[in-house]
Amino acid sequence: MxxxxxxxxxxxxxxxxxxxxxxxxxxPPGQFADDAALLDGRSQxxxxxxxxxxxxxxxxxxxxxxxxxxxxxxxxxxxxxxxxxxxxxxxxxxxxxxxxxxxxxxxxxxxxxxxxxxxxxxxxxxxxxxxxxxxxxxxxxxxxxxxGADGPIRRRDGYPGDALVSTGPHGLSRLGLAALLQEIPTPPAAPNWRQAGPALLERAVQAHRRPRPRLDAVAALASCRPVGSPWRVAGTDSSDGLAAALKTLTQGSGCDALLERRDLPLDPEMAALAIAESWCLNGGEDFELVLALDPGWARQLIQALPGTRRIGSLTPGSGILRWAGDGSPLADADGSFTHFH
Missing domain, CATH: 3.30.1330.10 (PurM-like, N-terminal domain)
Incomplete structure (x- = not known):
């Protein structure tokens, strides 16, 4: 044709x-004219x-x-x-x-x-x-x-006593995927879905289709760093799910994570859904940053970056995710997406 x-x-x-x-x-003009790209090498x-x-x-x-x-x-x-x-x-x-x-x-x-x-x-x-x-x-x-001039964020840099922080809500992308695939049942046959109103579903679809890389969170970290504090931040993104991100931090840092169930990073409207906790932990593709840092620095970051919240702490351990209160392991901490399974 x-x-x-x-x-x-x-x-x-x-x-x-x-x-x-x-x-x-x-x-840019001429960028595709050669076999490779040239980058400005003047920066240190x-x-x-x-x-x-x-x-x-x-x-x-x-x-x-x-x-x-x-x-x-x-x-x-x-x-x-x-x-x-x-x-x-x-x-x-x-x-x-x-x-x-x-x-x-x-x-x-x-x-x-x-x-x-x-x-x-x-x-x-x-x-x-x-x-x-x-x-x-x-x-x-x-x-x-x-x-940035401060230094890297690495998964292995967490210490017992660090605050665990999420830069935004989790589970919205999975809810958006369910809406796009028409997997959400219609009430009254499914009363647990009554709270999934149009505004929530619109936010969820947008979160799935147009995720935001949190480069702004890195800038906020630098701007609110306590005077005299060393640059030591453990972190990863949550593309594979919040639980998977926390597992990489705990295993890399040789710690356990103690999570507060009431502080899970959920969109307030989504929190009313029966599936909310599972999708928050394992839904994936939310692309928020999950960080471990000094509690004082964490408080400053939460004040500086809207939507950020503390979700728990690192404790001595061997990479296990536990609930605060009774210390029980998360039942579905291994439910995040992995390739080849």
């Missing part, structure tokens, strides 16, 4: 070089590199998001990992695209529009990438950023 036929062109119609030329429109701050793969049917589908949403999420997932390492500056992304030849150009264009929109919000440019034909749509994105 020729593009001149009036029908929407596919990648087979365009061919590799025309596709690359079109994708170059989303990058540490460079951070992260790569994520998004696979159709695993991370996205046409049933739940538009092509622009796919592009936004691809960027946001990688930028979230930069934030989780303590980056204050985004340099850019490289994107490798695999797609069947019958894929419409309009879908690819939408993906890159979403990528560009995210970069427009959080900084950085499209640095380059690659493209290939294949049997399944796939995006492999590499993000590059620079640490």
């Amino acid at each position: 020729a593009e001149g036929s009036g029908l929407a062109p596919t990648l087979a119609d365009l061919g590799e070089w025309e596709l690359i030329e079109r994708l170059g429109a989303f990058a 701050r540490t460079l951070v590199v992260n790569t994520d793969v998004l696979v159709e049917g695993v991370h996205f589908s046409d049933a739940t998001m538009t092509a622009a949403d796919v592009g936004w999420r691809a960027a946001a997932a990688n930028l979230s990992d930069l934030a989780a390492m303590g980056c204050r500056e985004v340099l850019g992304l490289t994107v490798a695209l695999v797609a069947p030849a019958a894929t419409p150009w309009a879908w690819v264009e939408g993906v890159y529009q979403g990528l560009s929109a995210a970069l427009g919000c959080y900084g950085g440019t499209l640095l380059g990438g690659d493209c290939s034909g294949g049997g399944q749509r796939l995006l492999a994105v590499t993000a590059l950023g620079r640490l």
Whole structure:
């Protein structure tokens, strides 16, 4: 099918070089003209590199998001990992695209529009990438950023006595996915869902389709750091779920986590749903930061960053998540998403 036929062109119609030329429109002039990207090497701050793969049917589908949403999420997932390492500056992304030849150009264009929109919000440019034909749509994105002047955030830097902090609510993305897949039953047959009103579902769908990488939380951490305190923050993002994030912190730091059930980071309206606690812990794809830091610093951060709350503490241990009060282990702490299972 020729593009001149009036029908929407596919990648087979365009061919590799025309596709690359079109994708170059989303990058600075000349950025796609060579075999690799050049970065300004004058800064002395540490460079951070992260790569994520998004696979159709695993991370996205046409049933739940538009092509622009796919592009936004691809960027946001990688930028979230930069934030989780303590980056204050985004340099850019490289994107490798695999797609069947019958894929419409309009879908690819939408993906890159979403990528560009995210970069427009959080900084950085499209640095380059690659493209290939294949049997399944796939995006492999590499993000590059620079640490702030203070230092990195690492999973292993937690100490017993540290406050555990979440930068925002958890479970909304999972609720949004359920709404998009029409998995939410209709009352009165399911009275526990009566509280899932239109405003809540709209927030949930937005959280699923357009997550926010919490680079602002890194800036807030630096701005409210107590005078004279060393830079020591343990942290990760919660892309695989809150419980999974806490497990990585406890195992990396050689501690247990003692959680307050009443302080779980839930959207107030979502908290009324029977499924809320399970999805808060294991829903995944919320892309908030989960941090362990000195309690005084945590109080300052909570005052400085709206939506942040203390959810518990680190205690001596060996990587177990426990409820405060009776010290019992979390029953569903291993229910988060993992690949290959």
